[in-house]
Ligand SMILES: Nc1ncnc2c1ncn2[C@@H]1O[C@H](COP(=O)(O)OP(=O)(O)O)[C@@H](O)[C@H]1O
């Protein structure tokens with residue numbers, strides 16, 4: 001699925017990383033625990049999280065994750081957006097909560113393949 | 118990869134969660150420039166990042182010393198914090214003494230040491246209560 005389709009499905013704003021809209025993401029992972037993300041995620045995926053912390057961007061950086069979607073319309077400090085921009089990581093923000101966001105993506109064919117297996 | 122051995126040193130500041138990860142980020146950049154295989158970079162980056170976070174949240178800050186040779190990368194993270202009384206217990210998935218404040222930042226799930234083990238080819242933890250902790254991570258390149 002293209003990042004632009006994720007943006008449409010989640011009715012998300014693109015806070016940084018417009019240039020990634022054409023990129024393909026094959027799977028997604030929803031988590032607020034960064035150590036869990038690091039324990040299990042294998043492929044380069046879309047990370048959905050309700051956690052607002054620079055450590056989300058750091059974790060994505062270490063994991064080669066290129067797109068982060070912050071759920072539930074969280075207010076993001078500019079410093080987080082700037083850090084993501086510096087690392088070449090796209091940041092989306094959706095008003096939908098975690099469960100609904102994951103459901104929308106899953107219904108549209110996004111899987112967790114490469115995440116938990 | 119170039120022939121020489123590369124040595125890097127970073128200060129890890131205490132209680133600064135916004136800077137936590139800078140050392141690992143710096144090492145990742147160097148490994149990228151050296152053209153190391155992405156999967157191996159990822160292993161080293163994750164293991165080092167977890168150790169760096171621990172130095173920040175448990176160890177009161179510390180120092181990271183990194184050696185990159187042709188065949189391996191060794192990351193040594195040293196702190197002078199409270200130390201770990203029972204290393205075997207600390208290694209168990211889910212074991213954590215982290216505060217709620219740390220948990221709210223997405224850490225403190227007790228997965229850090231297990232992740233270091235998972236992603237390193239060799240992990241050595243030396244710790245003395247009241248003196249500090251040194252974690253040595255080796256990833257074969
Ligand atoms: N550098 C350190 N100094 C003191 N204690 C540590 C250090 N690293 C780990 N520990 C202890 O080991 C426990 C488990 O560590 P870890 O697996 O990384 O989980 P977490 O950091 O999520 O608590 C910590 O909660 C802490 O009690």
Ligand SMILES: [Mg+2]
Pocket residue numbers: 167170171224225227228229230
């Ligand atoms: Mg930890």
